[in-house]
Amino acid sequence: MNKGSEFRQGLSIAFRLGTELTVAVMIGAVMGYALDRYFDSKPWFLAAGVILGGAAGSLNVYRVSKEITTQNDKD
Amino acid sequence: MENPLHHFEIHPIIHLSLLGVDISISKAVIAMWIGLSIVFGLFMLVVKSGVSLIPGKLQIVAEMSLVFIKDMVEEFIGKKEAPKYFPFIATIFFFILACNLIGMIPGSYTITSQLVVTGVFATGIFILTLFIGFAKHGLRFFGILVPPGVPKIMIPIMIPIEIISMIARPISLSVRLFANMTAGHTILYVLFGLAMSTPLMIGWLPFGFTVAINGLEIAIAFIQAYIFTILTCVYIGDVIHLH
Numbered sequence: 001m002n003k004g005s006e007f008r009q010g011l012s013i014a015f016r017l018g019t020e021l022t023v024a025v026m027i028g029a030v031m032g033y034a035l036d037r038y039f040d041s042k043p044w045f046l047a048a049g050v051i052l053g054g055a056a057g058s059l060n061v062y063r064v065s066k067e068i069t070t071q072n073d074k075d
Numbered sequence: 076m077e078n079p080l081h082h083f084e085i086h087p088i089i090h091l092s093l094l095g096v097d098i099s100i101s102k103a104v105i106a107m108w109i110g111l112s113i114v115f116g117l118f119m120l121v122v123k124s125g126v127s128l129i130p131g132k133l134q135i136v137a138e139m140s141l142v143f144i145k146d147m148v149e150e151f152i153g154k155k156e157a158p159k160y161f162p163f164i165a166t167i168f169f170f171i172l173a174c175n176l177i178g179m180i181p182g183s184y185t186i187t188s189q190l191v192v193t194g195v196f197a198t199g200i201f202i203l204t205l206f207i208g209f210a211k212h213g214l215r216f217f218g219i220l221v222p223p224g225v226p227k228i229m230i231p232i233m234i235p236i237e238i239i240s241m242i243a244r245p246i247s248l249s250v251r252l253f254a255n256m257t258a259g260h261t262i263l264y265v266l267f268g269l270a271m272s273t274p275l276m277i278g279w280l281p282f283g284f285t286v287a288i289n290g291l292e293i294a295i296a297f298i299q300a301y302i303f304t305i306l307t308c309v310y311i312g313d314v315i316h317l318h
Contacts, residue, residue, distance in 0.1 A: 012302045015251065023247035028239050049239075052232075056240040 017064060021057040028053015079264045083188055083257065106184040107192075110173035114166075144168055144304065151308035156315055160308075167196070168304040175256065175296030179289070187299075188256040190249065197249035200307050208314035219317055248306055255299050259292045 032049020036042050087099030121137045130138060144165045149157045171187060178185025186192050208216040220237040221230060263285060270282035 011298050012305060015255070015298065015302055016306070019247045019251045019254070020243070023250060024239055024243040027243045027246060031239065031242075052235050053239050053243075055232075056236045056243060059236060060240050060243070 013064065013068065017061050020060045020064070024057030024060060025050060025053040028056060077268075079261050079268065082184075082260070082264065085189075102184040103186050103189065103192075106177055106186045107174065109183075110170060110177050110186065113173050113177075114169045140169075141165060147305060148308055151305070151312040152315060153312070160311055164304055164307055164311075167200075167307060168300055171196075171252070171303055172297065172300035175300055176293070178256065178260065179293055179296060185256050185260055187252055188260060190253045193249040193253045194245075196252075196303075197245040200248070200310065201245035204310050204314045207311060208317075211315060212317055216314070216317070219314065244306075244310060248303065252299050252303055255295055259288070259295055263288055263292065 028049040028051070029046060030049075031053075032046040035045035035049070039045070085101045085103050087097075087101045088105075089100040091098045091100060117133075118137060121133050124131070124133070126134060145157070145161060148161050148164055152160055174186045177183050178188065208219065212218075220234050220241075222233065222237070225233050266281045266285045266288065270278045270280075270285060273281070
């Protein structure tokens with residue numbers, strides 16, 4: 001792998017992970033809020049949604065980082 | 076000073092409507108057409124001027140960029156399936172790149188700074204991945220919601236988590252491109268506004284920053300197009316290989 005593509009990959013990962021985490025939490029919260037509106041059960045689904053969204057975001061970041069480490073091991 | 080978000084507003088130039096649907100021509104539509112015609116014109120120019128064994132300057136640029144995308148597609152989708160998706164992904168890359176770069180011309184419009192545009196791209200890609208997944212794997216595609224090696228007790232928790240991370244994909248894809256372009260152009264506008272509203276003695280400082288950030292924005296235009304396409308490849312590859 002040459003220097004330029006390493007730089008590009010690093011930047012793309014940096015740009016990627018930030019939004020990945022935030023958006024997952026937001027989706028979880030919005031889905032929880034919608035379920036609360038539907039079932040009239042404030043605030044339980046919202047609370048669960050935020051936690052699950054955080055878990056989903058962390059899981060995404062974890063998967064990306066696992067990819068990077070296996071790639072580095074291969075090189 | 077004007078509102079720094081003022082130049083993101085779209086005002087119709089020619090009012091048109093078809094069957095009650097507003098299809099007015101605005102700056103954004105024209106910018107999109109220009110982007111489309113630049114990509115099309117560039118590649119037509121390469122082909123029309125004759126593809127030769129000893130490539131000319133334009134042909135080298137076109138070939139190198141296409142090989143770059145081909146390598147990317149092959150890496151994430153696999154050599155066997157790559158030719159099917161390569162034209163689609165190359166089109167996305169060049170179109171977004173052209174739109175991003177057109178936005179760097181003062182007075183023009185950055186079409187990718189509209190969440191509607193990036194949202195349509197991302198939603199289209201998301202629906203495409205679902206379509207590919209169901210066409211390839213049938214009902215087994217639901218297995219994507221349960222990662223391998225998960226204990227049975229965890230499955231009720233894993234399914235909502237996986238659904239959230241599935242839905243987060245198109246949203247993060249669209250928000251990333253939109254937010255980066257909007258933020259960059261807003262910063263440029265604010266800095267340039269500072270440079271214009273202060274005396275020259277201090278004004279050169281924000282003006283210098285404007286120049287520097289302009290360079291950064293051009294780099295970001297390339298990087299964001301690259302990230303958008305690479306993630307499209309990753310998402311398509313994910314549904315093809317299914318873990």
